[in-house]
Amino acid sequence: MVNSKRLVDTFIELVQIDSETKHEGNFQAFLKTRFQTLGLEVKEDDTMSKTGFGANNLVCRLPATTDADAIFFSCHVDTVTPGVGIKPQVKDDIIYSDGTTILAADDKAGIAIMLETIQLINENNTPHGTLEFVLSVGEESGLIGIKAFDMSALTANYGFVLDTGGPVGSITVGSPTHAGLEIEILGTAAHSGIEPEKGISALEIAAKAISQMKLGRIDVETTANIGIIEGGTATNIVMEHVRMVAEVRSINSESCEAQIQHMKGLFEKTTAEMGGAITIKVDMKYGGYHFDAETNVVKIATKAMAELGMTANHETSGGGSDANIFNEQGKETTNLSIGYEKIHTVHEYIPIRELEKATALAYEIVKQVASD
Template sequence: MPVDTKAATDRLMRFLAVEGVTGQEAAIGRELTAALKESGVPAKAIRLDDANTRIPVPTETGNLIVDLPGRGALHNQPRIMFMTHMDTVPLCAGAKPKKSGRKIVNEAKTALGGDNRCGCGVLVTLAAELAKQKLDHPPITLLFCVREESGLYGARHVKLDELGSPAMAFNYDGGSASNVIIGAVGADRWNVEIFGRASHAGVAPERGISSTMIMALALADVKAGGWFGKVVKGKSQGTSNVGPVTGGEGRPAGDATNVVTDYVHVRGESRSHDGKFFKEITKAYKAAFEKAAKKVTNAQGKSGKVKFKAETDYFPFRMKDNLPVVKRAVEAVSAVGGTPNVRTANGGLDANWMVRHGVPTVTFGAGQNEAHTIDEWINLDEYDRACALAVQLATMR
């Protein structure tokens, strides 16, 4: 089915030029709203929800939701949803997109923002083509989520009844438009506060309790036990990582080399396709920090203390190949000239929460490459295919 690829690329370039790092999506939300109206979507069909009032970190705006009534022979079919996220990682701030042949590259030393301005371009192009070509389609919801990059918060806090209770959904967030992603890992996000005791490191180090040493012993224990990085325990597999190590918000871990460090804050994550196993990985970290705290004592016999907290960021899922949403996805990819690559993802997706909400959701790519790096670029051939795929998915009988 023909798509105006020049208009689709122009939209993508337009959206890439609008900064909108995670939590600061108001400007890109306004730009998407304007582009949707220009594409023929009535203003009354476009709205923001109040998910940002439920998200526990500062978020400028809610999710952007668009209602497209069904048309023609398909107007009474069950509602379907197309979704993407409108935030980027902070590394995208200051991006300068530039076309280079069949690629979009970046003139700035930042990430480009194809993740996920590509998805935004696909959804707006879908709305534009449905209106321009007056194509028959079922009722459709378009959902542009906030704060995907910092915890899938927009999808987590959306209300299902505000989406019109779709029967299935198609999410755009990945590399190739031929990828049919039907499952993804679950993850814990954990943090630990390590409390020691400050002392002059040259005059009386024995009076101190080093939080740094507690952390070092704990992480060495985790590594020795096989719980760091790629984790394989029998038939169970997962991953873990230790992220920022600080002395609290905006502070280094430790004040000076001549002071025994009394406080360290560590953040990390545990992932697995097995919903129980990523919890086991988290428990291994907790046990290691608690054990290490007891080992580090001062001359008076006092030991350090730890305060370990963990929260499930998202739950793993894997849909069956024979579900209607998967069959529709595979058929559509083939119809636009692709070879369906049915697979699972090792990263979290907004689809994790949509499936949790009860909406079976398949995820596709839209031409993004080297996301979250300064080498990021967009394959316009894949982007064009992703746009054509969306139209195919929306109009299949």
Template structure:
């Protein structure tokens, strides 16, 4: 049974350690020490050499004592900003901040649940197969830790990310892939007052191209957005260069490719028609995943949720998580809701009741494994 006092204190200890994305060294050292104290073997991989983060991913193994499924649970140790000198406050059944920083429940609630689950397994001498607890770096900077993790280090049947908002019992069984677009639009400079007709405005090209793009909610599986475009210069010179950053997301690979093509063609055709040029780089940020209620990884989560008295709910997400890369690399992984609210804001909070329920769900998954 979850020890409420212990998990709350563990969570407070975790969020009190600064770990803004790229700066995970201190939290990694803390986690290595505590996991080893619990008797797990811990490996820090070398993904930081590729990501330029201060630490690599942590892979902790609790060897099985029974011939059962090998399962993975994952969370991430980095936070968004402002995440330094966090002051957690317990009030009205919630843990929140003093309003000057984020809380870091995304995703230190997941880490606290992992540490509590390990202690319960050991205290109650529960039967289980091999359990892998992977704590990623760089989730908030584009899922870079999971992008580079070596899947051969994770000999598991399926896995669960502990990294979604919503009530415990929600199961994110589908999430989109994302393409990011980096475009450079070039026109021709000229004096804006004396001879504007000799110039080609890169800003005008970009604005007209964007007006031709379907953006926002495209359909139930697809979205697109312009993050920024920038063309700097004095008002007396026709701007000859714009940098644009955009994205497209879809659960469907075909729809993602189609939306990306539409956006690229709008830029290309408009630039050509107006006498400019366009170059673009497209970066595949992460793959999509989609599992049905009949897929084993989902079935197990639903059964476990029901066994602890909750009603499972399948959810399609519009965002990515480390589950995307793990599923794409061959480990069927879904993202489980862990109850945090208002993430990435200074109003972030988590209900204590949700926090203490996460280990119950994890233990139910482990106990119900084959």
């Protein structure tokens, strides 16, 4: 049913249009025209002024032919670097870059799947409820585009993000709450060779606090990491200032908060004991979600996979995606694997067979929802 040549040609065309994060404008304009050509109503929001990114978000709507539920599919249009001048290569039914750039299957494979699914629906007069296709900017820069998106622009109350790696068949049933922490410790500068006793080392304060801290894998649901430590101006000055950037992730929001308080408490207690000063900023990046086998979007995707002879794999992710923001804003959403591998590297690739399977799955989801 899937037109493999057309699908591959579309994907290859898409990845050759540059759209590194913050520079999505030309690609978004191309997509606006492409979706309109396929008969969809395209609406563009006005979030560029808020995000500072290279384009607005798009919602492309295919009107219903039945009274079935409205659903949406979502992909992001931006890529990581190096993503300029991508030259896709096909070898042994696998698509690679030429090794000097990423391939941008993350997430242009998802967009190719969207376009092919729409063409299959049109060609086969497939009955469907309202179908909405969300194209967001700035996902690779912290889900910036979808955070600024007005969810009231969607008719659908649930949907599917096409943006997870690995073989087709995985359904993301859990994703963590993610918090960022910025910690600044202020000590007292002094000449380290003449009068170090008069100094208070911000680095020593940080080291003492961290030595007592639970980090890494906290439990099966929770992780914590300090990824950046910077400070100091010279070897002969007791370090006056240290800045650290950390994160906490947990499938359980209460565990996430408990870990944040654990880290804050140790930093604050140690700083006070050693005579320094401290400021800690906590930024909740996004909320988590957790589904079970009876959650509607999970049931739909699982049933569609069974219809295609696939075995569904329910997975919990340690990372976030636009699906986190949809769920946070009341739109039940899971993230489906679409077959790409080794993303964010110049070794990224996608097997053509996985691209075909992911398209067949999206099309089957449309049919399943229409038949219920």
